[in-house]
Amino acid sequence: MNSVSMSLVSIRIITTDVGRLMAFYERVTGMAAIRYTDDFAELVTPACTLAIGSARTVQMFGAGVARPADNHTAIIEFRVADVDKAFQDLGDVLGDSLVQSPTTMPWGNRSLLFRDPDGNLVNFFTPVSAEAIQRLER
Known part of the structure; x- marks a missing residue:
């Protein structure tokens, strides 16, 4: 293919x-x-x-090809315009599901990591370095 x-x-x-x-x-x-x-x-x-x-x-x-609420490897990622604003806006929703407050990662993204109600990891991120911004332009 x-x-x-x-x-x-x-x-x-x-x-x-x-x-x-x-x-x-x-x-x-x-x-x-x-x-x-x-x-x-x-x-x-x-x-x-x-x-x-x-x-x-x-x-x-x-039968058995997928099991609900049993993901331990994948992260569902959403690019957002301003991850810090998203964090503020979602304060009442995240609660105990927060894994990591907004943090700038070595590869140039500022990331917010939390879990959905089934325990799946979700990452909201904003590219902040010039390299990350360029890499994510499509």
């Missing part, structure tokens, strides 16, 4: 409560989700779509 013809278009999280998880993502992003069924919804951004599917949907792929 030619990699030039391939694009990452979606990340899907499997959960036992689509409504609760999508309401969280709507709140933290300020974007409205598209709810197709009780088992499937999407948050469409200009770069990629965050899909939320119920545990019932993975039965269509085969």
Whole structure:
């Protein structure tokens, strides 16, 4: 397959409560989700779509292929205009889910790390160094 013809278009999280998880993502992003069924919804951004599917949907792929609230490797990342302002705006939402308040990382991003209601890591970041800004221009 030619990699030039391939694009990452979606990340899907499997959960036992689509409504609760999508309401969280709507709140933290300020974007409205598209709810197709009780088992499937999407948050469409200009770069990629965050899909939320119920545990019932993975039965269509085969038993045990994905387990809700069991992610220990991936971080869901959103580029935001001002991570410090996002942190202020979300103070009442983050509570115990805060992992790291805004911190400038060695690769030039200022990052806010927290967990969603299922425990998935979420990173809101703003490129702040000239190199990071240039790297993320598309």
